[in-house]
Amino acid sequence: MVSTYFSYNYISHHLKQSLTRVEQQTDVAREAAYYKANIGKVKTVDDLMKDYRLYHYALKAYGLEDMAYAKAFMRKVLESDLSDAKSFVNKLVDKRYREFAAAFSFNGTATPVAQSENQTDETIGLYTATKKSQVDALADDTKYYSAQIGSISSADQLLNNDRLRNYVYSAFGIDQSKWPPDTISQVLRSDPSDPNSYVNTAFASQLTGLNAQLAQAKSDVSATNTKIADYTAQLSQPGADVAQLNVQILVEKYHLESYTKSISSLNDQIATIGGFVDLAGAFEFSADGSLPSGVPAQTAANVTLTTKRFDDSKSDVYAAASPLNEAFATVQFRNAIGKIDSVQAFVSTPAVYDFALGAVGLDPAEVSQATVKAALESDLSDPKSFVYTLKDNRYVELARAFNFDANGNLTTPLVAQDSAKVLQTAKDYVIAVLKQASPEQQKAVREQAQKDATSYQEAIAGIDSVSELLANRKMVDFILVAKGLDPKKVSTEYLKKIFASDLNNPKSFANTESDHRFAEIAASFNFDSKDNVARLAMVGPQKQVQLRETQANYLQQSLEQQQGDTNPGVRLALYFQRKAGEITSAYDILADKALSEVFRTTFNLPDSMAAMPIDQQAKFVDKFMKIKDLSDPAKVEKLLGRFSAMYDVKNGQSIGQGQSPLLNLFQGSGSGLSDSTYLAIAKLRSH
Numbered sequence: 261m262v263s264t265y266f267s268y269n270y271i272s273h274h275l276k277q278s279l280t281r282v283e284q285q286t287d288v289a290r291e292a293a294y295y296k297a298n299i300g301k302v303k304t305v306d307d308l309m310k311d312y313r314l315y316h317y318a319l320k321a322y323g324l325e326d327m328a329y330a331k332a333f334m335r336k337v338l339e340s341d342l343s344d345a346k347s348f349v350n351k352l353v354d355k356r357y358r359e360f361a362a363a364f365s366f367n368g369t370a371t372p373v374a375q376s377e378n379q380t381d382e383t384i385g386l387y388t389a390t391k392k393s394q395v396d397a398l399a400d401d402t403k404y405y406s407a408q409i410g411s412i413s414s415a416d417q418l419l420n421n422d423r424l425r426n427y428v429y430s431a432f433g434i435d436q437s438k439w440p441p442d443t444i445s446q447v448l449r450s451d452p453s454d455p456n457s458y459v460n461t462a463f464a465s466q467l468t469g470l471n472a473q474l475a476q477a478k479s480d481v482s483a484t485n486t487k488i489a490d491y492t493a494q495l496s497q498p499g500a501d502v503a504q505l506n507v508q509i510l511v512e513k514y515h516l517e518s519y520t521k522s523i524s525s526l527n528d529q530i531a532t533i534g535g536f537v538d539l540a541g542a543f544e545f546s547a548d549g550s551l552p553s554g555v556p557a558q559t560a561a562n563v564t565l566t567t568k569r570f571d572d573s574k575s576d577v578y579a580a581a582s583p584l585n586e587a588f589a590t591v592q593f594r595n596a597i598g599k600i601d602s603v604q605a606f607v608s609t610p611a612v613y614d615f616a617l618g619a620v621g622l623d624p625a626e627v628s629q630a631t632v633k634a635a636l637e638s639d640l641s642d643p644k645s646f647v648y649t650l651k652d653n654r655y656v657e658l659a660r661a662f663n664f665d666a667n668g669n670l671t672t673p674l675v676a677q678d679s680a681k682v683l684q685t686a687k688d689y690v691i692a693v694l695k696q697a698s699p700e701q702q703k704a705v706r707e708q709a710q711k712d713a714t715s716y717q718e719a720i721a722g723i724d725s726v727s728e729l730l731a732n733r734k735m736v737d738f739i740l741v742a743k744g745l746d747p748k749k750v751s752t753e754y755l756k757k758i759f760a761s762d763l764n765n766p767k768s769f770a771n772t773e774s775d776h777r778f779a780e781i782a783a784s785f786n787f788d789s790k791d792n793v794a795r796l797a798m799v800g801p802q803k804q805v806q807l808r809e810t811q812a813n814y815l816q817q818s819l820e821q822q823q824g825d826t827n828p829g830v831r832l833a834l835y836f837q838r839k840a841g842e843i844t845s846a847y848d849i850l851a852d853k854a855l856s857e858v859f860r861t862t863f864n865l866p867d868s869m870a871a872m873p874i875d876q877q878a879k880f881v882d883k884f885m886k887i888k889d890l891s892d893p894a895k896v897e898k899l900l901g902r903f904s905a906m907y908d909v910k911n912g913q914s915i916g917q918g919q920s921p922l923l924n925l926f927q928g929s930g931s932g933l934s935d936s937t938y939l940a941i942a943k944l945r946s947h
Contacts, residue, residue, distance in 0.1 A: 265901065268829070271823065283815055299799055308338075309334070318810060320818075338364055339366060374606065379663075380597055382661065401426075405567065410557070419444060431569040470526055593612060622654050660674055686742070689712065726792075783805050833858070837900055843890045845878075846887065850877055
């Protein structure tokens with residue numbers, strides 16, 4: 261009989277080849293193909309559980325085959341909220357259940373939404389920053405105007421300076437699209453006190469007639485309202501000609517609309533003329549556009565007046581940036597965003613539409629809704645899509661902030677890393693650094709690690725490509741540490757090759773590397789073939805990365821089970837090797853029957869140790885084993901070499917003779933720790 265030591269070492273050093281052989285086995289390949297072909301049809305937990313082959317494939321992938329009968333229990337696992345520390349699955353000691361739940365997205369984390377929580381937070385943050393930036397820009401404009409107006413020597417010089425001209429036009433209500441520069445130049449050269457000046461003959465002279473028209477229009481509106489009220493009252497009188505009265509009411513309403521539009525137009529004309537007269541009076545230019553010797557373009561009083569008028573013209577900007585209005589707009593946005601289920605709903609909901617456009621610096625009153633809709637429906641991974649033809653990054657920023665497909669329906673977010681993976685990476689990082697800390701350092705290390713984790717969660721949301729990710733070495737090191745790797749031993753060039761690999765090709769660079777953790781890192785991110793961030797790809801209830809992990813786990817479980825049929829010791833060693841990186845304390849070992857068996861066998865400790873108080877057992881683990889060493893594959897391999905040798909000594913010739921009782925270590929009962937021990941561990945974990 262081949263020894264445990266030889267078998268484990270051979271498989272450990274030829275793991276990829278061993279997994280490939282298992283993958284090519286007829287029954288394994290058949291079940292894998294069925295899962296891949298049918299998981300996309302699953303929409304609910306019921307769908308999964310009703311399909312025996314899918315359900316058992318998934319359970320086996322996470323070592324939970326023996327729980328297939330407990331559907332009510334497993335339903336609660338799959339429906340648990342992983343982000344809630346008090347949810348059902350998070351209260352379970354056995355980590356396999358959490359891993360199983362994390363492999364699916366039945367609890368809503370992958371349900372298409374107009375915005376993820378991160379996107380909403382980013383939009384709100386962007387809104388605040390944009391409003392502040394706009395106010396700051398107005399202050400800069402005023403500062404520039406006040407500094408430069410004293411150096412202006414002619415009307416044309418003023419108008420040829422874009423920044424000064426725009427400032428003056430805003431202050432005096434001049435629409436650049438309606439009035440040519442020559443007209444404004446003549447206004448600037450006018451003397452409003454001279455009845456024969458251009459501003460008076462061309463504009464102010466119209467005021468008498470316009471005011472008369474305005475008075476008449478207001479009178480017409482009043483008379484028309486009276487007629488409508490009279491006709492409406494007659495409708496209720498006995499013998500009234502209802503049909504004729506309704507016709508008269510419609511006619512008068514038409515007149516009312518016409519008169520109202522006329523009032524608005526007349527008010528605009530009068531305001532424009534008033535602005536021209538004020539403009540002429542605010543500057544000291546002569547009729548030829550020059551300035552008298554020693555005379556500035558504006559007196560100090562007129563500079564002050566102009567800046568005040570400019571601020572008044574931007575009152576909407578100042579109001580939107582006020583803490584009260586900003587808080588109100590933010591609350592309205594948060595309340596409404598969850599109800600948006602299409603692009604049409606987006607453009608039809610002012611609380612969302614105005615806020616979102618304002619966040620990226622677009623004015624809802626000045627842009628076309630059709631343009632916004634087309635931008636939101638663009639494929640951001642296609643450089644030829646509509647949004648890029650606009651040559652305006654504000655539209656790209658808007659499209660990235662929301663999740664709509666080409667038909668205007670909801671789709672998955674555009675993120676470099678799924679939120680669940682971000683949280684898992686952050687959690688793994690904290691665990692990894694705590695492993696290396698002494699008891700005295702634990703508190704300080706934990707605090708810093710949590711700060712690092714928060715920074716990572718914030719930074720990853722802004723990553724748009726592989727090159728951006730790899731350029732941020734601090735972030736790269738964080739990811740490597742979380743995966744149990746030493747950043748000093750991993751170059752950026754090496755990672756470029758990993759991310760450039762086709763993970764679907766078993767012969768690609770990443771898939772042929774001896775350390776599978778690098779392929780797992782690449783798989784945890786969401787980049788397209790051009791290395792740009794892509795939308796999360798869903799296959800039924802699983803994201804692409806979840807599907808890959810399930811398939812990989814199924815192969816690993818199949819290999820371990822097959823080895824266990826011949827030699828349970830090899831299965832124990834392979835299981836410990838797979839779980840070693842997740843072990844954070846002695847209690848993780850004691851809470852797992854298979855792991856605790858490996859520990860006792862390795863150090864030749866009696867099975868009766870399982871009856872000892874849990875704290876005392878933990879002291880034995882810490883005495884014989886350094887938990888931080890379990891993050892080092894080389895040290896784990898050395899440990900398991902000792903285990904396999906000790907296992908052969910302990911079990912002698914019993915290997916291969918019938919089913920070993922060690923098989924029970926991977927099931928719900930059998931040898932190992934006592935029930936009282938597990939109860940003690942459960943209580944420890946609940947505090």
